[in-house]
Amino acid sequence: DIDLTQSPDSLAVSLGERATITCKAGRTVFSSGTKKNHLAWYQQKPGQPPKLLIYWSSARDFGVPDRFSGSGSATDFTLTINTVQPEDVATYYCQQYYSTPTFGPGTRLQIK
């Protein structure tokens, strides 16, 4: 299994500010076959299932606002939320699918 760590565990930002969450993989999730990073990001609000935000490390899923962006390669990845909105309060998880799927421990985003 590929272990994923996330930082910070939680963060509080002011409305309209930027939030940055990082995800680090225990080994590379870049495939020389697909030439892609096999990493996704999800948003989960209390009492709801996770929602896919980003796949292939930087591709936004359909309907995801463009204030959400993903970047990074190999073992180090970032989810950035520009101009945080009240509806962005949630826990965010990264997931690798280079090998059998594993998820990060999550980062809780709150409004300051």
Add this chain to the structure above:
Amino acid sequence: QVQFVQSEAEVKQPGASVKVSCETSGHSFSSFAIYWVRQAPGRSLEWLGWFNGGTGTTRLSEKFQDRVTLTRDTSANTAYMELSSLTLEDTAVYYCARGPVSGYLFNWGQGTLVTVSS
């Protein structure tokens, strides 16, 4: 729009088995895979396995391979996850989700709470 409807919450005793269903509408079972993921209270997400809709084969997490069975009923558009030999640590919300085989999960069911209690 693809929809998933999962079965209702269950309460089981230790040592019992539970079978969770996931009825789909709006897509063919032959496309993509159906994943099963669980989330214990206050914890992160944990993958149990996937059912490959194209080949009818399964891939299971090593942690659960002795206890999990994934099946589907194509005529009923329903996927099933059965977990046996339940312990208190199996108390969790169990989700079904859809995605490419060995990929990301882009459609999720609402979740089924399974509580294991003596």
